[in-house]
Amino acid sequence: MDLPLTPDLLRRAPKVLLHDHLDGGLRPATVLELASQVGHELPADDEAGVAAWFDQSDRGADLERYLSTFGHTVALLQTEAALTRVLRECAEDLDADGVVHAEVRYAPELSTAGGLDLDAVFDALAAGIAAAPATIEVRLLACIMRQEDRGDEVVAAALRARDRGVPVVGVDLAGPERGFPAARHAAALRTARAGGLHVTLHAGEADGPASVADALHQGAERLGHGVRIVEDLAADGAPGAVARRVLAAGTPLEVCPTSNVHTGVVHDLGEHPVQALRDAGFTVTLSTDNRLMSGVTLSGELAAVSAAFGWHLDDVAQLTRAAAEAAFLPEQERALLLERVQRGFAALVP
Numbered sequence: 001m002d003l004p005l006t007p008d009l010l011r012r013a014p015k016v017l018l019h020d021h022l023d024g025g026l027r028p029a030t031v032l033e034l035a036s037q038v039g040h041e042l043p044a045d046d047e048a049g050v051a052a053w054f055d056q057s058d059r060g061a062d063l064e065r066y067l068s069t070f071g072h073t074v075a076l077l078q079t080e081a082a083l084t085r086v087l088r089e090c091a092e093d094l095d096a097d098g099v100v101h102a103e104v105r106y107a108p109e110l111s112t113a114g115g116l117d118l119d120a121v122f123d124a125l126a127a128g129i130a131a132a133p134a135t136i137e138v139r140l141l142a143c144i145m146r147q148e149d150r151g152d153e154v155v156a157a158a159l160r161a162r163d164r165g166v167p168v169v170g171v172d173l174a175g176p177e178r179g180f181p182a183a184r185h186a187a188a189l190r191t192a193r194a195g196g197l198h199v200t201l202h203a204g205e206a207d208g209p210a211s212v213a214d215a216l217h218q219g220a221e222r223l224g225h226g227v228r229i230v231e232d233l234a235a236d237g238a239p240g241a242v243a244r245r246v247l248a249a250g251t252p253l254e255v256c257p258t259s260n261v262h263t264g265v266v267h268d269l270g271e272h273p274v275q276a277l278r279d280a281g282f283t284v285t286l287s288t289d290n291r292l293m294s295g296v297t298l299s300g301e302l303a304a305v306s307a308a309f310g311w312h313l314d315d316v317a318q319l320t321r322a323a324a325e326a327a328f329l330p331e332q333e334r335a336l337l338l339e340r341v342q343r344g345f346a347a348l349v350p
Contacts, residue, residue: 002312003349010299013316014100014344016323016337017287017298018200019224019254021174022106022125023073024290025090028054031292034076034085042072055295056262066263069293078114080124087128087138095136097297100344101327101337102136105172107143108157109150118157126166137337139169139328141200144188146173146180151188159195169328170198172224173215177206182218189218198328200254204228205265209242216245222326226253227260229282230273237280252283252326257305258296259289269308285323317345 003009026034028051035042044050054069077083087104094102108121116124122140129138142158144151155171162168171192173182182189182201189199203215205225209232215223223229223246232240239247246253257272266272278284286305288296296304302316324337 005303005306005311005313005316007299007303009313009348010302010316011098012344013098013299013302013313013348014320014341015098015298015302016285016320016327016341017094017099017102018222018252018285018323018326019256019287019289020090020094020102020104021290022087022090022104023070023077023110024293025093025104025288026073026076026086026292027089027093028292030086030089031073031076034082035072038076038078040072040075051292051295054292056293057295066293073292074110077111078116080116080120080127083111083121083124084127084131087125088131091129091132091136091138093291094138094298095133097299099298100136100340101139101324101329103139103141103169103328105141105143105174107145107154107174109145109148109154118153119160122157122161122166122168123164126161126164129167139167141170141172141328142168142197143172143174144185146175146177146182146184146202148175151185152191155188155192155195155197158192158197162195162197168197170200170221172199173201177202177211181211181214182220183214186218193219200224200328204253205260205263208232209240212246213242216242216249216251220251221328222252222254224254225256225260225265226251226282227255227265227273227277229253230276230280233276233280239280243280247281250283252285252322253277254287255284256287256289256301258294258301262294269304272305272308274305275309283322283326284319285326286319313345313348317341320345 200222201215201220202224232243
């Protein structure tokens with residue numbers, strides 16, 4: 001039965017979110033309150049104004065402005081209390097949207113400007129997860145900033161945190177993709193893999209198939225965005241060398257369509273390659289990237305993309321199963337997540 005994809009139906013559907021940046025998902029009210037506490041000047045002075053300033057909708061592609069917004073959010077994440085609060089609120093907001101498993105990513109090195117060390121950052125994030133609703137499972141992905149040289153430090157701290165019981169499951173590379181290849185952090189990524197951490201790397205967003213190849217060579221098990229792999233498909237759909245590697249391995253793509261519009265990867269949702277990628281056989285998952293900047297929820301993202309490409313509930317269920325299968329979980333926990341997803345979608349059908 002093809003049920004209408006109403007906001008309520010999509011909210012009730014169990015969802016799995018693999019690509020969501022902590023510093024891109026603060027509540028506008030929290031931005032105001034934290035800024036007031038530390039004396040940080042914002043470009044607006046009320047909740048509606050803050051929300052409107054951060055929201056990139058209807059502004060067209062403006063990558064410079066998009067990235068400038070993080071200067072404000074990161075400035076507010078320099079204390080343990082702020083980090084704990086923002087991660088707890090992140091979990092609450094995702095839970096309210098029907099997300100049952102979320103892998104939230106953050107670069108801990110960004111929170112050391114005010115005196116915190118990396119261990120304190122991880123412990124503060126863990127406290128936020130501990131305070132999350134019981135109905136959502138949250139895991140951490142530790143980002144390394146591509147343009148900096150703290151990869152070894154971040155991985156060492158992530159492994160120490162994991163050994164203390166902090167739910168760190170993987171590492172990522174964030175920051176400018178072009179000019180800062182994954183290979184620049186090869187040693188840190190090797191250490192992460194050797195220590196049992198998973199690897200998902202931003203690639204194929206601000207740069208093309210060569211960046212994807214670089215990420216795969218550095219052990220990427222998933223690709224953050226990855227959408228520009230479509231450039232390695234011929235006019236008849238035949239995959240080039242890099243696309244064949246991604247297809248052969250079934251490497252999941254963490255696709256964030258609205259964010260791609262706002263950062264200029266595509267002009268609008270209607271021309272996004274997400275359907276072309278599915279048609280070509282890539283493993284596609286859908287994510288939010290930065291909920292504050294893009295003004296999205298995962299339910300809203302699913303609604304918008306479904307409307308653009310004529311998707312039905314079965315499509316949403318397929319994307320969700322793909323995300324659950326790609327989650328960085330032990331086999332038994334992944335099986336339980338898949339069962340939860342299956343039961344949840346079955347309950348939606350009268």
